[in-house]
Structure formats: C-alpha cells, structure tokens
Amino acid sequence: MSLPLRYILAALLAYLLGSVSTGTLVSRAEKGPDLTKVGSHNTGATNALRVLGVKDGLIVFFGDYLKAVLACFAGQWITGTHEGMLLAGLCVVIGHNWPVFFGFRGGKGVASSIAVMLVCYPIPALLCYALGILLILIWRYVSLGSMSVLVAYALMITFLAAPGRILVIAWAWLLAVMCLIRHRENLIRLFKGCEHKLGDKAKAASGQTAK
Numbered sequence: 001m002s003l004p005l006r007y008i009l010a011a012l013l014a015y016l017l018g019s020v021s022t023g024t025l026v027s028r029a030e031k032g033p034d035l036t037k038v039g040s041h042n043t044g045a046t047n048a049l050r051v052l053g054v055k056d057g058l059i060v061f062f063g064d065y066l067k068a069v070l071a072c073f074a075g076q077w078i079t080g081t082h083e084g085m086l087l088a089g090l091c092v093v094i095g096h097n098w099p100v101f102f103g104f105r106g107g108k109g110v111a112s113s114i115a116v117m118l119v120c121y122p123i124p125a126l127l128c129y130a131l132g133i134l135l136i137l138i139w140r141y142v143s144l145g146s147m148s149v150l151v152a153y154a155l156m157i158t159f160l161a162a163p164g165r166i167l168v169i170a171w172a173w174l175l176a177v178m179c180l181i182r183h184r185e186n187l188i189r190l191f192k193g194c195e196h197k198l199g200d201k202a203k204a205a206s207g208q209t210a211k
Contacts, residue, residue: 003079007087010078014071014088018095018112021102022063023048026056036105042182044107046142050200061111068092068115082120086171089116093175097182108182110146113175117153124156140197143186150179 001009023035023043032052039047045064049057068089075088096112098104114132117125132149136142157172180187189195 006079007084010075010084010088011091013078014075014091015095016100017067017071017074018092018097019099019101019106020067021096021099021106022067023060023107024102026060026063027052030056032056040185042107043102043105044109045111047107064096064107064111065115068096068112069119072116072119083167086120086168089120090171090174092116093178097178108146109178110149113150113179116175117149121153121157121161124153124161128153128156136198140199141190141195142198143183143195144190147179147183147187150176 021043023045026048027033027035027043030052035041035043035047035051039051041047043060045057045061048060052060071092072085072089075091076082076085078084079087093109093112093116095106097106097109099106114125114129117128128149131152132145135148136145139145154169154172154176158169162168162172186195
C-alpha cells in the first residue's frame with residue numbers, strides 16, 4: 001500500500017475510533033439520561049461527572065483518553081511515521097467531537113486532546129497538564145483549565161518543541177482551536193462571571209441546564 005493510502009487509512013481509522021462515544025455508551029449502560037440533552041449537552045467526561053457521578057465520569061474520561069492513545073499509536077504503526085501519529089491524533093479528536101455513530105453530537109475533546117498531546121510531545125504535555133491542574137485547583141473552572149492546557153501546548157510547540165515546523169505548529173493550533181470552539185459557550189459564561197465550577201451538579205430541566 002502506498003504511503004498516501006496509509007495516511008488515509010490512519011485518518012479514517014482514528015476518526016472512527018474517536019466516534020465511539022464513551023459517554024453515550026456508559027450512560028446507556030447505566031440507564032442514565034441522554035447526555036446531549038442534559039447538563040452541558042455533550043458526551044464528555046465533565047458532563048458525565050456532573051450528570052452520572054464520579055465513578056462514571058472517571059470511566060468516561062479514561063475511555064476517551066485511551067481511545068486517543070490507541071489511535072495515535074495505530075497511526076504511527078500504519079504509516080511508519082511520526083506525522084501519521086499526528087494526523088491520527090487530530091482525527092481521533094474530530095471523531096470524538098463530531099461522532100458519525102451518534103449524529104455528530106459528541107464531547108468537547110479535552111480528554112482525547114490531552115492524550116494526543118502526551119503521546120505526540122510528552123514533555124510539553126506534562127508541563128501543560130501541571131498548568132491546567134493548577135488553574136482548576138485555584139479557580140475550580142474545568143473549562144478554563146482545559147482551554148489553557150491546549151493553548152499553552154500550542155504555544156510551547158510553536159516556540160520550543162517544534163519551532164519552524166509549520167505543519168506541526170498548525171497541528172497543535174488546530175487542536176487548540178477545536179477546544180476553544182467547543183468551549184465557546186463556556187468562554188461567554190467566563191466573561192460574564194457565571195461559569196459553573198467543579199462540583200456543581202447538572203440540572204436536567206431544559207430551561208435550567210447547567211452548562
């Protein structure tokens with residue numbers, strides 16, 4: 001198989017793996033609500049934590065994390081290149097955010113993105129993890145910590161890890177931009193001072209959803 005076809009295969013496989021929505025599957029197994037209709041209306045770990053509880057939230061987080069790790073290594077194995085790993089990492093996050101198996105209604109991509117970060121460039125990722133955890137501990141805004149991790153990572157890739165490597169820099173910023181797009185409502189609430197904090201419970205009523 002030619003290299004371009006291997007890249008296409010890696011991208012497709014990663015997207016399909018990302019489309020396996022851990023949050024939706026866990027909620028169905030627990031006979032819980034449709035996560036796209038309660039809380040923040042997405043299938044990610046933070047919403048699962050608020051709606052389903054700590055145990056299920058952690059299962060969703062590690063499920064989303066693991067599928068991204070597997071996608072990255074599969075991309076490298078299929079293509080034999082680090083670039084294949086980067087491509088697969090990007091595509092698994094796209095699949096998580098817009099899953100073909102669940103009507104393109106997924107999560108915000110944080111757990112999958114930080115897994116991709118660690119596999120592809122571990123040292124910048126670990127530094128950004130520390131930053132995100134610190135911000136969450138100080139202000140208890142998961143969204144702020146999540147966005148800060150992705151943006152800080154893109155900056156570190158740009159100026160420290162891969163300076164001058166345009167494709168790698170673009171890859172890192174695509175991850176960050178996707179995170180910001182998926183958190184656009186959180187950004188608005190942060191500016192308004194009404195963002196929900198870690199530990200807040202989601203409300204299922206359509207007019208009082210905790211987002």
